Amino acid sequence: MKLEAIYHKPYSEFAFPIDPDTLVIRLRTAKNDINTCILIYHEKYDSTQRGKVKMDKVASDQMFDYYEVELNAGMKRIKYMFYLEDNYSIKWYSSDGFFDYMPQWGFFSYSYICKDDILQEVQWFRNSVIYQIFPDRFAKLPPDTSNSGNRTVHGGNIKGIIERFDYLVRLGVDAIYLNPIFKSESYHRYDVIDYYEIDPVFGNKRELKELIDLCHKNGIKVIFDGVLIIPGISFLFLEILLKRERNQNM
Structure with a gap:
């Protein structure tokens, strides 16, 4: 797995709301490198409300693949990380880096879906x-x-x-x-x-x-x-x- 190519950043084109209940989350990987990409998430202040959803490859260029999911989990405050598989290994990707096991800390965080942050797409x-x-x-x-x-x-x-x-x-x-x-x-x-x-x-x-x-x-x-x-x-x-x-x- 080409870890150096994997990238995500909250509050950017890689994580943004499109309505009061839906957060678009994206992940970049090396081209044709990942077989499975799953988003693991929970409510920021209640880790018992945990869920997971498969992310789809939505775009590619000469160097990278881009995975995306529209997360509508009924949560305004969200913490999340990524579960990744290739042909040889499994990795969890969090704000603290890469792990061979699921860490308990270091989740990416989207602190609050604010009305003023919602993307108003020009059709x-x-x-x-x-x-x-x-x-x-x-x-x-x-x-x-x-x-x-x-x-x-x-x-x-x-x-x-x-x-x-x-x-x-x-x-x-x-x-x-x-x-x-x-x-x-x-x-x-x-x-x-x-x-x-x-x-x-x-x-x-x-x-x-x-x-x-x-x-x-x-x-x-x-x-x-x-x-x-x-x-x-x-x-x-x-x-x-x-x-x-x-x-x-x-």
Whole structure:
């Protein structure tokens, strides 16, 4: 059994609620390595309420298999571990690691199924064709807007997307995913300095509204890459914090 490939983490894509009574639990293993995967669980504060359920292999990629179960056990607080079999061995997998016997401690824990944690799946997204656009590289209008002295800048802009919009329609896309377009100091725009302004290299708010209206008119949704957790060094509130820190060190 390839223990190094086995992975689980509570409160992640490997353990999350989909309704007030159902917890989705997943386990990753090496590809074609496990014959049996069983979830052993009990109420967090009452180990006498113990149950077990077989987990099904629901997906595979080049390296891993993924097992899953939708656990509806009537419990809000759950502790659990995994029982695993291959052709040669048996293992119990808990938060403390791997054991040749069932340990009494070290269960994974999902402390409480909170209403605010329940996954609200966006139904239209599941079967949609989404076209990702890196604005600087997609299309430019007029053609001389690029910075010829900077090899990383190609000059793509919002007008260029509008000009090539028929191409997106012919592809039959359901949504476009725009990489960051907010005011920034880098060509990739993943260091935003103003979330209220379109980077002038790409255009302006009027042009962006024109693109959005055009998309909606053709039944195409628009997804923005918000980059809300990675502000640039010149972001206003980051500058305030840095200035405050400098003043404290004086």
